Amino acid sequence: MRFGRVPVAAGIVFGLVLSPTGAAIADPRPTLAQAKAKLEKLNDKADKVVDRYNTATERYKKAKSTYTGLNDSYKRKLATVADLRAQVITMAVDSYQLGGDITSLPGFLGADDPDDFLARLALTGQVSKERAEKLNAFDRENRGLKAERDKAEKALEVADKERDGVQKERAEILRLIAQQKKLLEKLNAYNPGNPNSAGVKYTGSASGNAATVLRFAYAQVGKPYVFGGTGPGGWDCSGLTQASWRAAGVSLPRTTWQQWAWGASRRVSLDALQPGDLIFSEGLGHVSIYAGNGQIVHAPQTGDVVKIVKLSAYGRRLVGAIRP
The missing domain is CATH 1.10.287 (Helix Hairpins)
Incomplete structure (x- = not known):
């Protein structure tokens, strides 16, 4: 999933140099x-x-x-x-x-x-x-x-x-x-991130298991994305979702593909998302946690950190969601 991957301020523009004849x-x-x-x-x-x-x-x-x-x-x-x-x-x-x-x-x-x-x-x-x-x-x-x-x-x-x-x-x-x-x-x-980040406090309206999931995930904000990461100092996308739901007493498989297959009977419409739902990208290359109010929390990719961003910022198609 791609959210806020590259700041617009980090622009790379055409540079101009003079040729030996003076032309740009x-x-x-x-x-x-x-x-x-x-x-x-x-x-x-x-x-x-x-x-x-x-x-x-x-x-x-x-x-x-x-x-x-x-x-x-x-x-x-x-x-x-x-x-x-x-x-x-x-x-x-x-x-x-x-x-x-x-x-x-x-x-x-x-x-x-x-x-x-x-x-x-x-x-x-x-x-x-x-x-x-x-x-x-x-x-x-x-x-x-x-x-x-x-x-x-x-x-x-x-x-x-x-x-x-x-x-x-x-x-x-x-x-x-x-x-x-x-x-x-x-x-x-x-962004190398901080493996010891204290994260942020979840103050949303979720209750029950979803609240536990989001409290855990929010506490990881600022920690680096690490391939194969299962915490506590770094995470990949499915490692974060697995650990967050484990905190609520639900055992998810390890990989994105496995989590999607595991939730075959738990699919929910993208128009009816609730906090704690897992959202999968097309191709099943990425998974995030819906945080409510049109936001998600996820571990994006190398060079980024666990973060909370708007779902609308995602540029790729979504394949669906599950509710563990």
Whole structure:
């Protein structure tokens, strides 16, 4: 969403220089309109890439969590198998010392696969019920060990792939940010913000959850836009909306696309907006919070800060709104 992106006062005008023959020629620097148009395109592209970055990050977190859980399960099963293996070895030693199956102990200790040992030990007919239960437990856990290991390894591969996706999108964002910052500085419109901003107090008429949402969002005013930002010192658009509604006890997904999909059954008309509603831009590259009285609060883009602006200042089409 684009609100108050570039101050008109930061105009870039045609400069004139004299040619060797004394004629005036135009400086090739862009006009204000050209610079603003270029910045709009950069911001639009950055919106989409940031959302892809956030999506990739969420997938990576989920994949990494899955891997961690499976790997922990594998380690627990590995420890269980090791303990049961020790018990089985003790059983084999006892049987050997008492004159049991003489070939079972060396066979077990020298074999990578305990299945053969278990089969031969069972054939001796000298295994008590208690020992048989231990052997069965060892056999069962050992068979499941490989499956647990394979699942963990596959999950790790998925997590690594998702991590690579995050790094790719991050590299693209950093490239876009460099271009945005350079252009904003030329326009004298770069605002680094204050990560420790105390924001402003919400004094509107909203009540209930909406009031809680807006109090939180207003308290973030002045903090910088940061891609992938989830606070407290910086925010991106969907990070701000997620945290604001979390303060009211409502759990929203992380990305703009996910929030829009989550609100499929909560869509509201743009002609019937109420404070706290989330407003989405066409293309779902940006989301803001309706503050009432024709205003919104949002985290715009690189080089800007969380701010309260008029909805009418938005130059792009809106796709719709949801009421969490």
